[in-house]
Amino acid sequence: MVDVDPNARKDWISTLAKAAPARLAGLIGALPAHDLLRPAEVGAVMVRGRIGGTGAPFNLGEMSVTRCSVRLVDGTVGHAWVQGRDKDHALRAAVVDALMQTRDAQDIQARVIAPLAEEALRTRAARAEKAAATKVEFFTMVRGEDL
Amino acid sequence: MYVAVKGGERAIDNAHAWLAEERRGDTAIPELTVAQIRSQMALAVNRVMAEGSLFDPDLAALAIKQARGDLIEAVFLIRAYRTTLPRLGASNPVDTGAMQPDRRISATFKDLPGGQVLGPTFDYTHRLLDFALMAGGATRTSPQRQEEAPPSPLAGEGRGGGVPQPVPHVTEILNRDGLIEALAASDATPPDLTREPMELPADRALRLQALARGDEGFVLSMAYSTQRGYGRTHAFVGELRIGRVAVEVDIPELGFAVEIGEIEVTECETVNQFKGSKTEPPQFTRGYGLVLGQSERKAISMSLVDRALRWKELGEDNIGAPAQDEEFVLMHCDNIQATGFLEHIKLPHYVDFQAELELVRRLRAEATALREAAE
Helix, strand or coil: CCCCCHHHHHHHHHHHHHCCHHHHHHHHCCCCCEEEEEEEEEEEEEEEEEHHHCCCEEEEEEEEEEEEEEEECCCCEEEEEEECCCHHHHHHHHHHHHHCCCCCHHHHHHHHHHHHHHHHHHHHHHHHHHHHCCEECCCCCCCHHHC | CCCCCCCCHHHHHHHHHHHHHHHHCCCCCCCCCHHHHHHHCHHHHHHHHHHHCEECHHHHHHHHHHCCCCHHHHHHHHHHHHCCCCEEEEECCCCHHHCEEEEEECCCCCCCCCCEECCCCCCCCCCCCCHHHHCCCCCCCCCCCCCCCCCCCECECCCCCCCCCCCCCHHHHHHHCCCECCCCCCCCCCCCCCCCCCCCCCCHHHHHHHHHCCCHHHHHHHHHHHHCCCCCCCEEEEEEEEEEEEEEEEECCCCEEEEEEEEEEEEEEEEECCCCCCCCCCCEEEEEEEEECCCHHHHHHHHHHHHHCCCCCCCCCCCCCHHHCHHHHHHHCCHHHHHHHHHHHHCCCHHHHHHHHHHHHHHHHHHHHHHHHHC
16 A cells, blocks of 8 residues: 555546546456455436526436446555446446545556546547537627617 | 226237337337447436436436337326335536537637537537438548647647546626625535425425426426516526536445536526615626526526526516416326326226216206206
8 A cells, every 4th residue: 555645546436437438448458366245236316407507506416337446466455436237347347446546546547647637638639629619609690660 | 086996917918919019119220229229319317317306328228119209108107116216315416517528519608718619519400300310321431639629628739638627617707896686605505305305495405306307398398488578687608518527425334425427407596687676786696507408408407597596586477377386386297197197097086986876967967856846
């Protein structure tokens, strides 16, 4: 175990959760030995919104979520909560969270987290570009009687 | 009253086997995959997620396939499935202001900060059948932003993308000048109709939950009735936005909140006329709609109905319009409750009907006897 910055951990757990399962599987490859503290479990999270966007909370609807907790041989514990029902995704994300708290962190950061984060950013930017291409300027027409 | 019946197992098995065969249809035609439904019938998938009240595009697509395209049956399958899921927690309220919008329009301000972004819309299409789709023609691809297009607030300024910037809510513009009612922010735990039966009168949070999962057709008709004069609220679409929002959940084992995913939502804020009262100066009021997935018809409808249901809080007259009647709207907007009660009358009611039959026969016999006695 090495010292871990909670904000950095928050970011990598989120990056892992939002990754496409197949992409994460491809990047991490074979998983190191680990015990299952909590085998992957599928459940639901109630998603809340706010009245008027900024007011009091209300329940919008649920989304499916899978969570998993593991312990590496050296005792490091990793947790994952991921959207959807892919148990392998949750397991991989939990193992990577544990690895990111070990001496392998730098390697995993470069090999797994950084590519995932960069791809997520690229996807967002590409979508924003498409949206920007549909930006319009409406002109109010002047009616004849005003001329 | 429905009375349990026994027997008919073989007929039921055979009926379900035939259903499976009919679902598959002509085997000379390739079978649809769930992935095809998810990506090419996306708005049907969105509707099933919204009314099934579970954001999971794969499951919604599977439900549509299983239900042979009957969307209410698909919603039913999703509602049944979601009851099997343990509730792992609740998210922090999603921040729609931080959304990267695919679409964002306003009917009230032409030149709003952040601009009008049409997104992948049916608006301004000619509603002519496109026979090229039938012939399997090539799909148009979406162009990237052009050099001459105005710079977008969405992707930094200038070309080349970058981190998309959040776009402010239109109603904030009115709010700054005090021209629209203020919203009291709070972190109160909202009521949840999936946990406790709905009780009336319902507060606004409970009404919004019911409307968000309510039947699109019902909510649309209620909203339309207000436009035609049954509880008119003079709504303008202040803003309509569609895009992805991050879902952040407090993870108990970590002790901090993490963004565990992203969902697509549609949000509509209406700006409505308000005359003012003895205590309040004249100002605009708000209606609000938020729906899972891309579903702007539903979001606009929801915001109109939300506003109509606020008549008491805003000191307006109850003119007896259906859309002002909380019990009428909330108790009838759920299509699974409605279809369950409606369709159960086709199931065996033999004992019930037998009693009615006996009664009618007896009354007829008595009437005949009376007539004969009189003659």
